[in-house]
Amino acid sequence: MTYRNFLSLTDAGADGIAAMLADAIDRKAARKGWPKARLDVDAPLAGRVLAMVFEKNSTRTRVSFDLAIRQLGGVPIILDAGTSQLGRGESVADTARVLSGYCDAIMVRTDDHAKLLEMGHYASVPVINGLTDDSHPCQIMADLQTIVESGKSLPGLKVAWLGDGNNVLASIIEAAGLMQFDVVAACPQGFAPSDAMVAAGQGRAKVVGNAAEAVAGADIVVTDTWISMGQDHAETKLAAMWPFQVNEGLMAQAKPDAKFLHCLPAHRGEEATDAVLDGPQSLIWAEAENRLHAQKAVLRWCFGQIG
Ligand code: CP
Ligand code: NVA
Numbered sequence: 001m002t003y004r005n006f007l008s009l010t011d012a013g014a015d016g017i018a019a020m021l022a023d024a025i026d027r028k029a030a031r032k033g034w035p036k037a038r039l040d041v042d043a044p045l046a047g048r049v050l051a052m053v054f055e056k057n058s059t060r061t062r063v064s065f066d067l068a069i070r071q072l073g074g075v076p077i078i079l080d081a082g083t084s085q086l087g088r089g090e091s092v093a094d095t096a097r098v099l100s101g102y103c104d105a106i107m108v109r110t111d112d113h114a115k116l117l118e119m120g121h122y123a124s125v126p127v128i129n130g131l132t133d134d135s136h137p138c139q140i141m142a143d144l145q146t147i148v149e150s151g152k153s154l155p156g157l158k159v160a161w162l163g164d165g166n167n168v169l170a171s172i173i174e175a176a177g178l179m180q181f182d183v184v185a186a187c188p189q190g191f192a193p194s195d196a197m198v199a200a201g202q203g204r205a206k207v208v209g210n211a212a213e214a215v216a217g218a219d220i221v222v223t224d225t226w227i228s229m230g231q232d233h234a235e236t237k238l239a240a241m242w243p244f245q246v247n248e249g250l251m252a253q254a255k256p257d258a259k260f261l262h263c264l265p266a267h268r269g270e271e272a273t274d275a276v277l278d279g280p281q282s283l284i285w286a287e288a289e290n291r292l293h294a295q296k297a298v299l300r301w302c303f304g305q306i307g
Contacts, residue, residue: 007127012307048072050075050299053109054080093121096121100123106126128302162221168263186211222261264284
């Protein structure tokens, strides 16, 4: 069986990402208005089993991958760390080898990027990054799809990021380098992305300390929770973040046709106000739905069907 891991956007490269975006957009259009559980006409992953391993909470990733494999003709199996032997200390390497005997692909959401890499090393089936402390490439596939569907083309876009220099920003920066758009991240001191994260943007990313500077002339404005899963709810961090809140005043400083993205879940009234989240520039519901369509393309890419 041909298989490829999707541990990072770089695994797919610009050509792979472009192929996945085209596939996601086409397949979404082809089944518009259909019942959600109806199989795609070609059922290209018929008979395949996707295991999903969750060490952290999830709504979108869990539901979208579950439905994605079903629409493609396959079957999902979910393992929560708390109710599997992983939670009792069985090694990732042994789990990878066991799951490879039952399943055709493994999606992993883990608190430790090293565990994802270990799963990728020991599994003999495709392994997909469903979020780690370092990155969230599946989310960014949905974000790129949402941007393209809004009528914008990726090369040359200015994307403004506000707030925490976290895992989602890391994957946006990686995408910028691959797909030739620019990212300006406004982050408080002490919460900026690392030099290595910025370098992954191949010169397309820069960090500033001022929210207005980031959004000036921006085509896309993006933020995320100030406190990611597994992080302390440090009052000092929250206090530092308030000047980076995305509110109507800040959105007004971006381009008039700028769009707003947020991977969700949102902490309404913190990183973004209700007026922005629910406002006319917000694409957050399309972005969330696109997790399904993007994940289908990721699965097909992993099996060598596209790209
Ligand atoms: N955006 C995202 O990954 O959401 P979940 O944590 O609900 O999966
Ligand atoms: N940065 C967030 C993303 C959640 C989808 C987290 O890691 O909790």
